[in-house]
Amino acid sequence: MTAENKKAAEWIKLLQNSGYRQTEARNTIVEVILETNRALEPLEIFEIARKRQAGLGLVTVYRTLERLEALGLVQRVHQPGACNMYLQAPQGHQHLLICTSCGKAEFFNGDDLTPLMETVAARSGYQITEHWFQLFGCCADCQRK
Amino acid sequence: MTAENKKAAEWIKLLQNSGYRQTEARNTIVEVILETNRALEPLEIFEIARKRQAGLGLVTVYRTLERLEALGLVQRVHQPGACNMYLQAPQGHQHLLICTSCGKAEFFNGDDLTPLMETVAARSGYQITEHWFQLFGCCADCQRK
DNA sequence: CTTATAATTGAAAAACACTTTCAATAATAT
DNA sequence: ATATTATTGAAAGTGTTTTTCAATTATAAG
Structure with missing residues (x-):
């Protein structure tokens, strides 16, 4: 089990502990975020994830990001060109x-x-x-x- | 002549030196920005300016901000709630x-x-x-x- | 002052990003 | 196996920003 897989399992667990269900869409979105070392826009995540899971909806990406951000697993990043990008959040304040x-x-x-x-x-x-x-x-x- | 009026005249001059024309719309928009001590969204600028100049278009606010930003007179400000706000730029980097x-x-x-x-x-x-x-x-x- | 020019304007339409609604589906608890 | 309830994607809706375009207006030239 790679480090990313391990972290993905942790995130899914945390989602479940908060009353959310484990779904294919969430698994895929979490994987995409965890294996990318740069901040991604919702549309980028959607396009990468859709290749692995046909039929995935962009709406689901938005909704999943909202939940991941509320749990502090993901962080919104502002950049000059785009201010709605998301990145795996670090330990504590960095x-x-x-x-x-x-x-x-x-x-x-x-x-x-x-x-x-x-x-x-x-x-x-x-x-x-x-x-x-x-x-x-x-x-x-x-x-x- | 107040400090704001003086600065407004300077800004208009700078616009003219860059090949832009002095218009009522630009005068009003520049005044609004200069007399406000907080960052404003395009729509806010539009609403304040429209009270002084009936018929002003929101498009003109967007276009004027674009020019003012290119000249370094105005600065785009990102905030958690809104990341397209504009503020009078300071001297040098602050x-x-x-x-x-x-x-x-x-x-x-x-x-x-x-x-x-x-x-x-x-x-x-x-x-x-x-x-x-x-x-x-x-x-x-x-x-x- | 008058005229020619080219920038500027606002309205409307278009493009874009994001959210809401809703019926069908799928995950979980019983 | 079944009941419950979260989750889903499609479609429609919203809000913001950009583009297009014909009319207007500021400026330069005469």
Whole structure:
């Protein structure tokens, strides 16, 4: 059993524990998300998944993403070109690093941001509750090309 | 002449220097953006502007925003709820602090991010070219309420 | 000031992305 | 095996953004 299969089984289990049923459509959609290392739009997920499961509906992709996001398994990603992309969520709170060439997404820790946020809070008078931090660049593989 | 009027005149001038014409529609749209301290959706701009200029079309708002953004006068802002909002762009590269209650937007400098970005670049092998950093919170005025 | 020009406009239609509705189907509990 | 109920895909509906187009208006030229 590969790492992806194992994670897929975990996700399905979590869905079931929340009262959702295991279906072919959900299995396929979960697999597609887990084996992709970049954020995907609903339509992209649909097109990949449809090749494996004829008859799958785009609506089901939207509905499954909604449930996966509510369970915190998937994360919505905003990018300049598209702001409704979905990616497997990391452990805890992490920040994204995205390759502008191939789209590959990696997470990193941003604990270092706390002092800056405190300075901004003090200067502005705002009580800061949330932050978005995302880096864009060219990954090692794409630099070689 | 108020500060907003002065800035509006500058923007119109810049538009003209780029080969665009001065029109009533553009004047009104520019004024609305300049006197608002929060990011607005095209439809919001349209509704405010229409009260001052009957007959204005929503299409014109979209087209004007496109030009203003191309000239760097206006900046597109992504927020969890809406990712097509527009705000007067700051001098140089700055980061946003947005009040989740009233929407008020302020800019701040984020020079402190450089060391973190260098660390991430070194660890990941990415060549970092761009970053998004945005803070959300409750502004001083809204805290009092 | 008058005329020629080319950009700009708003209306309408089209394109697009996403959501809702609904009857048929399929997963799960009994 | 059966009953229950979530899930499904198709179709219709909604909201947003873009395109098309003829009429209008700003600007440059005379």
